[in-house]
Each structure stands twice: as structure tokens, then as C-alpha cells.
Amino acid sequence: MAIFHTSIKTFSRGKGQSAVAAAAYRGGLLLSDFVTGQQHDYRRRSGVVESFCLAPPDAPRWALDPRELWAVAEAAERRKDSTVAREFEVSLPHELSEEQRAHLAFVIADALVGRYGFAVQASIHAPGTPDGLNHHVHILATTRRIGSEGFGEKTRELDVGPSGKVQVQWIREMVAAATNAHLEAAGLTDTIDHRSLAEQARSAIERGDDLAAAALSREPTQHLGKHAAALAGKGVATDKASTNDQIAEENREHYDFLVRKAGLEGKPAPVPGHEPVKRGGRVFNAETAGLPGGLELRGVSGVRLQNLLLSSHGHTPEQAPISLAEKILDALRDVEEISRARADLAMEKIRDALRWAQRQLSSQGETSELRQWVTNAALQVRALKSLIISRARRLLNVKSATRLRHMAEQEWERFNADCPPGSTRYSRSEWTLRRGRRLSVLEKHTAELKAAQERASEGELNAIDADILAKAELLAGLPHPSVSALRIAEPKPVPPDDLGSTRSVPRGPTFH
Template sequence: MAIYHFSMKTVSRSKGRSAVAAAAYRSGQKLEDHYYGLVHDYTKKSGIELAQIFTPDDCSPSLKNRQDLWNAAEKAEKRSNSTIAREFEIAFPQELNQAQRKAMLIELCEEIVKRHGVVVDACIHAPHSQGGTDDRNFHAHVLMTTRQATPEGLGKKTRELDDRKSGEVQWWRAKFAELTNSHLEKAGHDVRVDHRSYKDQGIDREAKVHEGPATTALRRKGLENEIIASNDLIQKRNDIRAANENSIQEYYDLAKKIDAAELAIKDRDREKNNLEDCYQTYWDFQKIYENFLVDFNATDGNKAEQAQVIKDHNFTEHLESFKKASLVLKQEGIEPTRPPEPSLLGKLSKVFKKQNVEAEAVPFVTFSEMQSIEQEYFTPIFQYIEQARKSEKKRLEEEKRKAKESFEREQREEIARAEKSRQKALAVEEYFRNFDKTGLGREFDNELGFIHESRMGYIGIMTQLQAQSYVENDFKEFNKYTKEKYELIEDLIPKLNAEDLKLIKKIIDTDKSVTGVDITVYTDKATKVLEERKQDLEWRSTKQETTYTPSPAPSKRKDNDNDFSM
């Protein structure tokens, strides 16, 4: 008979789970978990029929490698409660063989990739060989990323499977039932499966509780827990229904008796275990309290030291456990202040055997005594500890507030520094733009020749070094290059004509206007030398005009003029 099983689970950090560990177990491989710094080695695991990764056609090649894929999935999630992966757990009909199971899984995984755009890591597991396992239990773990696969890696988060109201999970349940029936038909089998509940199908049957890995392991060992017992009872009830549909009332009466009997047994076992645990706690506290008093009395009444002793011995929790255990024993009529009765010795035989507690043992401190001691001695200390806790909390909150204010202040200062740097960069840009307007760098075609051109080029180099030092706030270097530049200008001015002096004047004026630094000690001196050169050129020009007398032009001779000397 074909069975139907389809469930969805998540791999979440909030539950302490790792997608890398899950992939390693399901594939039977050894994978290194970069997020937790662990190596998960399941290479000795047997019964893995298939382990295959399915991806969209255009995804990054790294997502096709199991090691890289799941470490990328872990890295993509930043929150401590992130869901790293989702998983469909499915069961195959016993009627399908290995090749048919593989074909069915491939079709399912390709549909998941097509619908959600995620990466799917699917593995088929054969039934365990140990006893207690159904040898027809061929099943698959279909692990998938929570983010879509892109050419660059894992991208946008998918949310449709997280929303119960979207109906996406129910859609997949129906889709898997359709897929199962399709492959059963292809294999030539008449049986079919239905994803609906017994109630929705109108069938008078009870659904079993899913037995997870831990419960399955107990069943293999022949052990039992509430889920196993419940499922076995459900199976019995379903068998009774199938055998005799006309005896419903009889079945319910029988089921109620079975349930009542099992509950009574469980209640007795629970009560016995609870009493044993309480008696164990009671006697454990005697030694804990005795050791605690040694350190507590050594404090000489210092509250801070007493609080530290309570913390070191974890005394508050031990005291609460002792009080709860004492109340339970008292309600059951057990008074640990006197030697235990023979009937109690039998009921608590495991405790006495384990602890070697003698029948005539007398407690170091009773519950009533501890109540008085707590009220007189420990309550003030507990209040002190609570006050210290509140003070510490207040201090931490104040530190947090100050840290936040400091961070915001640093952010504002950083923004201001960035704006200042931006303004400086704009100033330098303006500096060079204005400097270029002077015509510096043009070729000079005059009597100074190459020497003149080289010196003007050197002025340009000094200007670049000036600007770089200015941006870096290295004003020592700025003054150095400014001094060298103006020494060169002063040396060059006496060799320049009036037209070139205008160029030098523009360079000096530009330096004054754009640097924002006081360099008048250099510009004033250069301006003075420049003015002296201008006066010299003007004097030379005036002198040439007053001393130079042009020669009279010779008279033209006629062709018939003869110069005869008699």
C-alpha cells in the first residue's frame, strides 16, 4: 500500500542548527563550516542512494559545489535568528524501485528550482539496517536555500514559504501527491495517495504523530516514549477500525480503558520519579549548604563579599530548588527531619542506593529552619544583590547612552572633516583652474630660449607641489615649495620683458587669491623686484627715445645728373 508523507522544516540559527551540518549529514560527506569553525564528517554514513544539487541555468558556478553553497548560505544571513535553509522531507511509495525514485525526485527538484529560483540539495536515504526500522522507508531530504540564485551568488530572500496564509506549503503538498500518483501510474501500479487529512477525505482514521530522528532512534533500541506509545495506540485503534467498522462504540470503550490504564501507569511513574528527584535535591542541598556556609561566614559581615559568595556558589538557584523539593515532600506527607519510614525507603530505594544515605540520616538544615535563616540573614543580601544589579543595569545604560552620543559626535565630526576636505579639493581645483588662466606652460619664442622655458616649467612643478602640500595640510612643505618657487621667480624677473612680466604678475596675484595661506613675505618681495624691473624697462625705453637721432634720407639722383669735377 502506497503511503504519503510530505513535511516542511527549517534550519534556523535560533535553534542552534547549521545548514552546513545538515548538508553534510544528508549527503554523507565531510564539510567544513566556516561560520561556526567546525568540521562535520559523515563519510561513514551508509544508505545514501543519491546526493545531487539542482540550480538555475544562469547561477554562479560556486553554488554548484556543496561546500561553497552552504557556507555562502550561512554567510548571507547576518541575524542570530536567521533561517538559513528550508527542507522538504518526503517519503517514496514502496512500489517504486531505485531508478523510479530517482526520476521522481529529479522532477520534484526541478519544479522547486523553476518556481522559486533557489538552489536545491537533494539526497535519497535508504532504510536503516538496524532493528525496529521499516525496510520500506525510502525517503528523501530536499534541502533548499532561502535566497534566490543569481550569476553573482545568493540574492533576494524568498518569503512565500514562510507565510502560512499564502497557501504555498499546501500547494506543494498537493503537487507532491500529484507527482507521486503520476509516477505510480507510469510504473503500472493502481494504488494512489492523497495529501488530504483523514477527516477531509471522510475516512474514520486517526493520524499518527510524526516520529522524528530522536524518537526513531529510541524505537530502534526497543525503548519507548510518549510519541511511540501514542502512535502504537493509534495504530491499534486504526487496526480495530479496519477490522470491524461496526464496533465503533466498543472500540472507544476499549480505547478509553487502555488510555486510562496507561495514564495511570504514567502518573504513578511520574509521581515516583518526582519524589525521587525531590528527595535527591533535598539531600544534595545539605552538602551544598554546608560548604556554602564556610565561605559565607568567612566574610565577616561584608555585604559585597557575601554577595560574591552567593554568586560563586550559585546559592540562589540551589535554595529555590531546595524549597520547591521540600514543599513537594511535605505535600506527600514525607518529613525529612526524621529517619525515613521503611515504606519510603522502598519507594526511594534508587536514591538511597545512589547516594548511600543511611536510614538514620538527619538533615543538616530543615525546610523550616531554612525559612527562618533566609528571612533573617539572606533576604537583606538578596535585596543588596538586586539593588547592585539595578545599579549595574543603570550604569550600563548610561555607558550605552554616552557611547551613542560619542558615536554620533564622531559621525558629525567625520562629516565635517569630509566636507572640509571636499572644500579643500574644490579650492585646489579652482587654484589650478585660475593658475591655468595665467598661460603658464606656453612656449616662449624670444631671446631667453630654452633656459627661459625650462624655468617657467619649473615654476609649474613647484605650483603642483604647493597644491599637494596644501591638500595634505603639510604647511611646512608648502612653505618650502613656495620659497623655492619665489626664489626662482625673483631670479627670473630681471631677464623678462614687459609682456612676460605681466604673466609673472598674474601668477603672483593668483597665488595670493587661492591658497588661503599668508605668503605675503614671498609675494611682496617678488612684487617689489617685479616693479623694479618694470621701472628699469621703462627707463631703458625713455633713454632710447632721447638719444637716438635718425640719419637724413639720401636725395634721389636723376638719371641725367652727372657729377663732374672740374
């Protein structure tokens, strides 16, 4: 069952913490701190599935390189007690595939960058717990906004205080909405709720569902923390783990009682941890979807999550008209991203044409011909960008799947070495269950690796490369907007008739 977990913490120089060290550890990287001269090498660390950086569109190119990003972020802070980084830790549903979890992590990180204007490094981690369910992402963010000139003002709205509470609520709602949208898109019925159990219970009481309110009034378990979780992974008993086991047992007994009571009263049994979801006839709007305004899947799709939720339930969302100036700006940003990714593609002509259209719009205003040309050019630029991202994503998926398969193989070999047949560490049934679970995970990741390798085969990549070159040539051959406007506005010549005279064109009535 998917769970909700989102935590926010800060790293302070006054506590001896370093943004460079935090980024190196979470990403499994070798990073150098130019302020202290210290190197942080975590390249041999296991459990890191994928790590990537995101920054606002106008940020310098070095903001996407963790080797430079965190060194500059540290240097931008002068105080000896400065807050040097902020981290958002978010759980990722184990029910999703590796590619779906990576896309969800990208959406959440992109939403944070879009709202706060900072740069982030997102590092997806594989489960470190025995149950193999704790997939999560660490989104390490700079404490300052970043633009074309580098780092600017601090993101004070995220500090402790009234404004910080509002922002935390937005983040929790955004994470829940994005996660539920991905679960639903994957065909799963599980949902998560960002509200506390007490808040969910109050909501159930307000709608008159006493059984659900009783089920939601269960006692929450305690957070283990990384040290207790590590000990639990080694089979070492701890006080917190024992307390959680006792709480879970009491909650199960309470739930069994509610099930029996519901059966006697002829009512449906409550589902622990979830409020009843009425799929039929439910109206999804901005409030019920829990999606803050402005959140969107930027990059490849440009689809708003709210519209995705609405359209998936038969509702047609209202499309906010986009101005021509915004279309041109979006196309120019896409052109810049394409140029950075593929320097071999000639993008100067389309870039100059878009800038001419931008100047024409400012001086002469919008015309139907100009809008038609910009719309066509923007669509072709976006199609080219999508192809480039698709190719890169296929290669990243192979790298990610290889890493996961290797970790699953190591876990399988470790279990067989530590717990051979006849071992007294577990009972026969428990040993069979644990061994079968690890074999199932290994087989799953082996199949995922094979599928990823097929999608990134030489033939597949060559086909995408051919499409990329064809799209680039199509863009290069696109007529300049000034020429297109003249062609559209220019009247068509009237062909002569058989006698060589010009055909007479019927004229409409004249109004006096």
C-alpha cells in the first residue's frame, strides 16, 4: 500500500554541515568543497538509483553540474552560521515501475524549482529496509534563487514562521496530488493523503462516516530514523521497533473489531489508512484534487496535472488561452535547451526567426499570419526537443535498470550466503518467503533491464537519431515569418482563360 511521507530539513554551517558533503552523499558522487579544500567521495556508495539536477530556464549552465553548483552555493554564503542547503525527502510508491518513479521524482522537483526559483539535485534511492518498499527521493535545494546572474535572494518564505507553514502545506498537497495522479495513470486504485490521521478522522466524522473515523483514529507508529532502520535491517531489535510492532498489533486488533462490528450492522468494512473513495460520480475540481494552482508537468509534455485528473474522469477542463508572446518565449527556451543538448544541430536560423517574430509582435502587434507561423514553429521545436529527451531517457533507463538489477543480484547472493538451506535463522516457511521475495525482485529487475536494453538498442537509437536529424532539417527549411506573412497576405493571380484574357471575378454587392 502506498504511503505518504514528506519531510523538510535544512543544513547549517553552524552545525558543521556542508551542502557539498550532503550532495555527494545523496548522489553517490565525488565533490570538492573549494571553501574548505575537502573532498567528499561517495562513489562506492550503494543504493543510489539515479541523480539529476534541475534549475530555472535562465540559470547558468553550471547550475546543472553538481560539481560546480554546490561549490558556488557554499561560496555564496558568507556567515559562519549560514543555512547552506534545504532538503525535501519524499517517498515514492513501490507499486510504480522504476521509470514511473523517476518521472514522478522529476515532476515534484520541477514543481519546486518552478515555484521557488532555486536549483536542486534530486537523488532517487532504492530501499534500504528488509521489506524492500522504501523507495524515496532526496531533493537537495539551494537556499537562494538563481537566475542569469547567478545566485540572488534567499528563499525566506520557506523559513520557520507563518509563511513557512503555508509553504509546507502547499508542498505536501503538491506531492500528494502528483503521486496520486501517477498512481492513477498506472492503473492503480491506491491513493495517499497528505493530511494527518486526526484530520482525516475529523473529515470522516463531518460526512457522517463513524466507522471510517474510528479506523482512522488508530495510533500512529514512531519514525525509526536511519540508525534504528539500519539496525532493523540487520535483524537487531530496538526499543522503537518493538514499540512500533506493539502499536501495529493493537491497531490490527482494533481494526478486526471494527470489521466484525460493521458486519453485524450491515455496513461496509472500513479500510485502514484510507478514507472511502467514491469513484462513481465524484467531481474532481481544484479543491478535491488537492492540486495547488500553477503546478504543471513542464519539459516534454507541458500537461497540467489538474487537467490530467479532470480529463481522466470525463470532465473537460477549461483551457486558459496562451498569449503569442508566451508561445515565443517557450519556443526560445526550447531552442536553447536543444542547443545545449545537441550542439551539432543548426538552430541559429529558427532562433533568429523567433526573435524577429518577438520584435514584430512588440512593434506591430499580433496578426493571424504571425500567430499561425509561431504556432507551427513552436510545435516543431517542441517535437524535436521531445525526441532528444526520449533518446536521453532511454539511455538513463538502461543505466538505472542495470544498477537496480546489480543491487537485486547482490541481495540475492547475500541471502543465499547468510541463510543457506537448513539455516536456523528463520523457520522453514519464513525462509521460503524471504528467499522467494528476493528471487521475485531479481527476476523483476532482470526483465526491466532487458526491456530497457531493447528500447536503447543500436537500431532503436539510430531510428531516433534519424528522426532528430529530419526534424532539425525541417526546422532549418522553415520559411522566415516575414516571407510567410507576405505569402499569406499576397493575393493569388487570376489565371487567363483560353482566349488569353483575364477571367472576370464576380463582385459582391455594394452597400451605399
